[in-house]
Amino acid sequence: MGAGLTSFDCNTHTTREINSWLRQHSDASVLGETLSVVLLNPDSRHNLGVGLVKPLKILIEGPVGYYCAGLCDGIEVEIAGGAGWGLAENLMGGKVVLHGSAGSAAGATMRGGLVVIHGDAGARCGVAMKGGTLLVTGDVGVMSSFMMQKGALIIGGDADHALGDSLYEGKIYLRGEAASLGADARIAELNANDVAFLSGTFLQAGVDFSPDDFKKVESARRLYNFDTKEKEIWKQAL
């Protein structure tokens, strides 16, 4: 996958050494010239490639543990294997591609960028997203997109119970079926903007889906305020 690129063997180094090495390379990337590196033998190690906020392309040749590519901005990561919890959590920008399935909370609290999971994702994927796009080609677990604020979750397969519970302004696009929708979530028709967004994202992610097969899940906005009839009451002494 990454033949000829600078590589680092996780087997013979501590997590701190691996991340320091990655940070050195991301610091060395200059405008317009992003360095590419390879991590070998990740063996499901937790916390690989975290806290990188300068450009770097990383190929990871194997499965990763928790929080891979968490707390990052502007990086490109491709993982040949599955991932533990919190894949690309709090991603600000950049692209993370997983060739495998992800554990719980994939893309949690993302604020930007694109995460593509070529497989399934566990419970609460896209939880509390604040931006960016999370595309899962397979199924997603229970309570996915719980309290999602902004951004988009695209599900190529089915969703388990309570999809989109307590959504704010985020959007969910679902190709299969949801076991149930969460509180305040409702099915809506796609509009032209949705179709254009999905087409563009599928192209960018290199997946062969058609927007026509998707429906949208959005917030009914009934939970935004305690009770709109009482709005004035909150301004008084209670």
Add this chain to the structure above:
Amino acid sequence: MPIDDRQPSRIWDESSIHDIQEKARLGRYRIRAFSTSRALPTLEDLTFIPSGLTRVPLEGYRETCSTEITLGGRFAGKPLKLKTPITIAGMSYGALSRNAKEALGLGASAAGTSTCTGDGGMHPTDREYSQTLVYQCLPSRYGFNPHDVMRADAIEIVVGQGAKPGTGGLLLGQKVSPEIAGMRDLPDGVDQRSPCRHPDWMGPEDLAIKIEELREATDWQKPIYVKLGAARVYEDVKLAAKAGADCVVVDGMEGGTAASPDVLLDHTGIPTLAAICEAARALEDMGLTGEVQLIACGGIKSGVDAAKALALGADAVAIGTAAIIALNCNAPLWLEDYEAMGTRAGACHHCHTGRCPVGVATQDPELVKRLNVQEAAERVENFLHAMTLEMQIMARACGKSHVGNLDRDDLRALTLESALVTGIPLAGMRQPLVPQHVASLMGAL
């Protein structure tokens, strides 16, 4: 009992009747701010027993009594160095006004101590005005981002808060201004009910990995705190220490809030007095006293309270409500505005309404103007200085040349309740009422 037609029932007293009728009107729980109004065993129930013939005091007004503290040296490459062990607790921009946050930053920096962002992210002036800034990582993760992680001096993972352990934050729509909504990625004016579970970890094993993530992201330079609402303190502190925290912050049930269902304020958690003792015992039992540092908060009102907290085993304290009172909360100004909210200066607990008469807990631009940043900062600095002097007075009287040297032998309990809660001997006695080994077998400590 003789019949008295004017005497309210002790069971159905006037406040219970009012409470029922309010809930019957609203159809939901009641919400208020500030802190529990219950009478609890507190640090006030302890007294110092200073030097006499058995110990030599330091000269009260002259001899050196240090107050400096280093926090977070367990694993962090750059621990915090503070001039006083009194820090400012996390209070968000949103709950508080921008002017209040800036004044806290300036005042605390002048006093040589830290402030904390609170929920809702790091506003640029949080960093600008606070020399030492602790960045909270909350379940909501509002505004949380790696760039601010790098800018912070320490990171505090919030598991819970004393005012409402087990429940997330609350910020009613009237305080969710466009700027606050923007920082939190929320719709304008929404009644923000924050989650209480972290999005990407669940239990203590995951927390250990989360702490490692933050350490890796900051190259192991920044101290990591774990903040707990005081509930099962002994077990929670042990788990936080085992997960790798540098400092554990324990917030007792007297802890403040800008909005909460009132039932949580009054009926959840345990008092700070008990929480400090449980936390100190947990660290002692793990052999981690001093290595994992304990920061106590929840209702700390004075330097004497802080000194007692240190004597019971805390390494530092954090103040929230006391700090906003120093800003001007409940000051006798704009009295008609207190009246308009149905309260009065000295009894206000109405931060949730967004109508704070003194500009501390509001986003209304006209009200915010009432808080002059420079003057408020000076009051905060003065108050921190006064608290620090009070701590030194207590420490010197007990013959200690550093406030951190105060210990349990310097205290006696003034009430049976506090003697039992703390294991400190009752005044007039030389031994605890319940020997400590019996108490720990009973699970009482």
